[in-house]
Amino acid sequence: MSIASKLKEAMVGLKAGCVTLDYPAQPRPVAENFRGRPIFDAQKCIGCAGCANNCPAREILVLDVCQEIRILKYLGRRCTYCGRCAEVCPEKAITMSHEYETATNRIGDLRQRLELFMSTCQRCGRCFKESSPLEQLKLKGYRFDDLENERWIFRSRSYLESEPVVEDIQIELD
Amino acid sequence: MLKNLCQKMFGRSLWVYHANSGGCNGCDIEVLNVLTPYYDVERFGIKLVGSPRHADVMLCQGPAMRATARALRCAYDAMPSPKLVFAIGGCACGGGIWHDTYAVLGPVEKVIPVNFYIPGCPPRPEAIIYGVAVATGLVDKKVAPVEFKQLEMPIPRYHPEDLRGQGEMVVYEKVEKL
Numbered sequence: 001m002s003i004a005s006k007l008k009e010a011m012v013g014l015k016a017g018c019v020t021l022d023y024p025a026q027p028r029p030v031a032e033n034f035r036g037r038p039i040f041d042a043q044k045c046i047g048c049a050g051c052a053n054n055c056p057a058r059e060i061l062v063l064d065v066c067q068e069i070r071i072l073k074y075l076g077r078r079c080t081y082c083g084r085c086a087e088v089c090p091e092k093a094i095t096m097s098h099e100y101e102t103a104t105n106r107i108g109d110l111r112q113r114l115e116l117f118m119s120t121c122q123r124c125g126r127c128f129k130e131s132s133p134l135e136q137l138k139l140k141g142y143r144f145d146d147l148e149n150e151r152w153i154f155r156s157r158s159y160l161e162s163e164p165v166v167e168d169i170q171i172e173l174d
Numbered sequence: 175m176l177k178n179l180c181q182k183m184f185g186r187s188l189w190v191y192h193a194n195s196g197g198c199n200g201c202d203i204e205v206l207n208v209l210t211p212y213y214d215v216e217r218f219g220i221k222l223v224g225s226p227r228h229a230d231v232m233l234c235q236g237p238a239m240r241a242t243a244r245a246l247r248c249a250y251d252a253m254p255s256p257k258l259v260f261a262i263g264g265c266a267c268g269g270g271i272w273h274d275t276y277a278v279l280g281p282v283e284k285v286i287p288v289n290f291y292i293p294g295c296p297p298r299p300e301a302i303i304y305g306v307a308v309a310t311g312l313v314d315k316k317v318a319p320v321e322f323k324q325l326e327m328p329i330p331r332y333h334p335e336d337l338r339g340q341g342e343m344v345v346y347e348k349v350e351k352l
Binding site (some may be wrong): 081111117 | 301307317318
């Protein structure tokens with residue numbers, strides 16, 4: 001190790017300069033196509049729930065509290081910022097912002113909640129698939145037998161397992 | 175209160191332990207990126223240590239898995255008090271994409287208490303530095319919950335006062351206002 005090589009090393013060190021970013025003091029802009037936190041525009045949202053159907057992390061929840069009000073919740077905990085909700089939104093109500101400084105000490109700070117008025121479908125009353133066959137019958141226009149309690153009354157007792165089935169045949173024969 | 179405690183207890187430097195309990199290695203790379211000369215976090219006194227017994231802060235990546243939840247809890251118990259836990263990435267904050275599968279128990283807060291959340295998949299190195307800066311009180315957090323409630327049914331209507339002549343015709347059209 002000669003002094004010349006030491007000097008050369010010092011020159012290289014001086015030429016390199018300082019590359020460290022002064023980040024929390026200075027803002028750091030992101031690229032144009034960067035996808036940050038999705039922002040929901042409540043004025044444009046029509047409540048179609050397409051974003052909830054397409055979210056791979058199941059992080060957008062849709063709740064119907066009554067016939068007219070639909071609540072759309074974005075929780076944002078495990079959101080991967082994939083942008084599928086923004087892509088599928090027919091009204092372009094979701095935009096992927098450039099916001100990435102989302103560190104927080106309460107996980108609830110990431111939540112966005114929209115409470116929207118929904119129209120009622122003239123034919124089915126509610127535009128989503130009902131689970132049970134009885135509910136599907138109700139959608140097709142069949143009425144309840146017992147209107148006050150909203151229940152069907154069956155003549156056959158074969159639905160009750162404890163009752164003997166033999167008598168039901170008798171009823172049908174009658 | 176937590177902020178005051180942080181400033182009092184962790185005023186000088188934070189030694190961080192880096193625990194991956196089943197993540198995909200994306201957040202690990204971002205955490206290592208934070209230690210590179212570009213985002214040099216050693217200027218805040220943050221140092222990566224190899225053992226939880228030396229650490230003040232645990233950086234959790236990945237969800238709490240069925241196989242690693244116990245080890246994560248042991249690592250947390252081995253850290254001397256006072257201790258902070260940072261959940262880094264969408265998996266540690268909320269369970270990740272596979273939050274409902276057999277092997278994944280859920281977010282790490284199901285196993286250990288979490289003090290700070292840094293969501294993202296993976297979070298940018300700046301986001302991690304921002305989380306550390308929030309914890310040490312250098313900057314304030316930017317996010318807040320958003321709640322919106324419609325008070326009126328938003329139907330565009332016909333307004334008779336908006337009749338307007340257009341050539342020989344009178345136009346009566348639906349307008350966007352309520």
